[in-house]
Amino acid sequence: MxxxxxxxxxxxxxxxxxxxxxxxxxxxxxxxxxxxxxxxxxxxxxxxxxxxxxxxxxxxxxxxGGFLIAGAEPPLHEAVARWGPCAVDLYRETLAELDHLSDLLGPDVVRRVGSIRLAGLPGPPASDTEAADREAELADCAAQAIVLRKHGIAVEDYAGPLGRGLYLPDDAATNxxxxxxxxxxxxxxxxxxxxxxxxxxxxxxxxxxxxxxxxxxxxxxxxxxxxxxxxxxxxxxVRTARLQMLATDPVPARLPCPVYGRWGYDYGQQPADGRLFVGGGRDLFIEDEWTHDATPTAQVQDHIETVAGRLAGGPVRVTGRWAAPVGFTPxxxxxxxxxxxxxxxxxxxxxxxxxxxxxxxxxxxxxxxxxxxxxxxxxx
Ligand SMILES: Cc1cc2nc3c(=O)[nH]c(=O)nc-3n(C[C@H](O)[C@H](O)[C@H](O)COP(=O)(O)OP(=O)(O)OC[C@H]3O[C@@H](n4cnc5c(N)ncnc54)[C@H](O)[C@@H]3O)c2cc1C
Incomplete structure (x- = not known):
């Protein structure tokens, strides 16, 4: 595998x-x-x-997923709304941690390529609901960018072959x-x-x-x-959830950096060898995924395979599937x-x-x- x-x-x-x-x-x-x-x-x-x-x-x-993304699970604007200004402190601490990791392990292991937050997933929306959701997410990207800029954190608008959203140049990718x-x-x-x-x-x-x-x-x-x-x-x-991923055969280069879309629920990375490492879908089967069992399931894997195809812009061949447990807090x-x-x-x-x-x-x-x-x- x-x-x-x-x-x-x-x-x-x-x-x-x-x-x-x-x-x-x-x-x-x-x-x-x-x-x-x-x-x-x-x-x-x-x-x-x-x-x-x-x-x-x-x-x-x-x-x-190998995303080395600054900040915590909620994007900064949401984290500030929930926790107050300390969310910005955490964001800065994670950036410092990333600098430290880069110094320790070097650019081969910590690739400072940034990350892209997409509104939705690449390709035309499959339904009116998906189109509306993408517009709502684009508005949320704008709200996130305002808070990042207010605190002097680098962010750019992204519009390119994958769709639209934000590019965060400080972030990184790793194996x-x-x-x-x-x-x-x-x-x-x-x-x-x-x-x-x-x-x-x-x-x-x-x-x-x-x-x-x-x-x-x-x-x-x-x-x-x-x-x-x-x-x-x-x-x-703390409550345990299962998160799932897959790997594919190499596909033509499409992802310049870690990319996450559909409100961050789906994500993928493409290292230099061209393979895609794609995960997500937990939100779609949320009750089933509250488990310590680290066995991949067909329903989540089918969804991730669709995401992989959209990230690749064409069919993919899956070569490995896995899952692991992570803790969530209220x-x-x-x-x-x-x-x-x-x-x-x-x-x-x-x-x-x-x-x-x-x-x-x-x-x-x-x-x-x-x-x-x-x-x-x-x-x-
Ligand atoms: C599919 C997936 C994709 C993810 N993608 C990302 C991402 O791209 N970016 C990101 O920031 N986060 C991501 N996460 C979350 C991230 O992986 C975890 O938050 C992080 O790995 C937690 O690290 P940890 O060292 O705290 O815990 P773990 O990595 O879970 O390590 C805990 C260790 O404790 C050991 N252990 C457990 N019980 C015992 C015991 N009784 N005795 C001794 N040892 C024990 C385990 O064997 C394990 O090695 C993802 C998680 C998953 C599963």
Whole structure:
């Protein structure tokens, strides 16, 4: 099956934990958020043990659209309306995170190509309803651009072969599996990492895994879509949804950068090899997609295949299909919350965690180590 993993090369992996261990800090979950927490902890001179139930980025962090888009799940104008001016602070934090990631991993991994928010999907509307929806979305793009410009954030109107909308030049694209595994290799120099080490219990000073107990005064739990399973006390504050994607054979170059349309529900990226990586459709089958089950379904995949055809401007051949769980919160503000003494849980990025997750991770470390209260754009 074709996936982002095709570019991983020979991943040597990290051994499972071998018995009880102790460190200044333990991080549960080696997705992009957990890795950022490890970086922040090790940067403070602390000894760190990081564990994951599977491989590095075996969850959403290595299976997502690879969009490195500034801001949180609601576009900035909506986020400001819901959360107030702190939404702009979060936007700036994610831009800083993106700069940091570019510096760490370089332009081959972090491609600063911008992103396009389309009104609707490419091609003529299939119905009057779709045409009306596209007009409404175009008006929403204009509202988004006003708020971005008001805060000095770069945005341009987009009108081109894909349709109309906005171009956001600061954003970027990545292969998410490569991004996470490269970062893990760098961090393995300063921290002890263990794959295939499922955690069964977390409490103050103590992380219990299937292979031993890690004793650590500071713990960051970064398991996003599994938060409510590992920490049942968070049920109600975070809910898990399945997001689905597919990959296609190469098609002629059509997407100059990550493109998302139909109110951001559908999205696609085309790396230099010409393959399309396309996802979306959760909103159309929303009740079925509230699940921890990471098996792709025919109804969502059929929809995504249609989206892939519209992005490609012609037929596509699907070569891989997958899904992964992500956490959603009621008001879309990510969680960064103290669950026990020295234990901070993060997650609930509502489907947009590639940059927001690391921002939450750094806040979690500041909270756990220095007692700094999280910024108001995080849900404490
Ligand atoms: C199909 C899809 C497309 C997406 N597209 C985008 C996008 O383009 N841009 C964007 O910003 N966001 C996107 N997202 C969301 C993004 O992937 C997530 O928000 C982000 O990956 C969260 O990272 P994380 O490190 O917090 O969690 P995860 O990536 O979920 O990592 C959590 C890790 O914890 C581990 N774990 C779970 N339970 C345990 C346990 N009990 N013990 C030990 N380890 C455990 C898992 O194995 C996993 O490796 C998408 C998500 C999906 C599924």
């Amino acid at each position: 074709s996936s982002w993993d095709d570019e991983l090369g020979n991943w040597p992996g990290f051994p499972p934990l071998a018995g009880d261990a102790a460190a200044d800090a333990c991080v549960v979950g080696l997705g992009a958020s957990g890795l950022a927490a490890i970086e922040a902890l090790a940067g403070r001179g602390l000894s760190v043990i990081g564990v994951d139930a599977g491989r590095v980025a075996a969850g959403a962090a290595g299976r997502n 998410p599996a490569v991004r996470a595994t490269r970062l893990a290799r760098l961090l393995a120099r300063v921290a002890e990492l263990h794959e295939h080490t499922p955690v069964t219990d977390v409490r103050a000073g103590r992380v219990t895994t299937r292979h031993g107990v890690v004793s650590a005064p500071t713990v960051v739990v970064a398991v996003d879509g599994r938060l409510d399973v590992l920490l049942p006390a968070l049920r109600g504050r 008001d879309a503000r990510p969680l960064c919350t103290l669950v026990d003494s020295g234990v901070v849980a993060i997650g609930g990025y509502s489907g947009t965690g590639n940059l927001v997750g690391p921002v939450a991770a750094r806040a979690a470390v500041a909270q756990a180590v220095e007692g700094v209260a999280p910024a108001p754009y995080l849900s404490a």
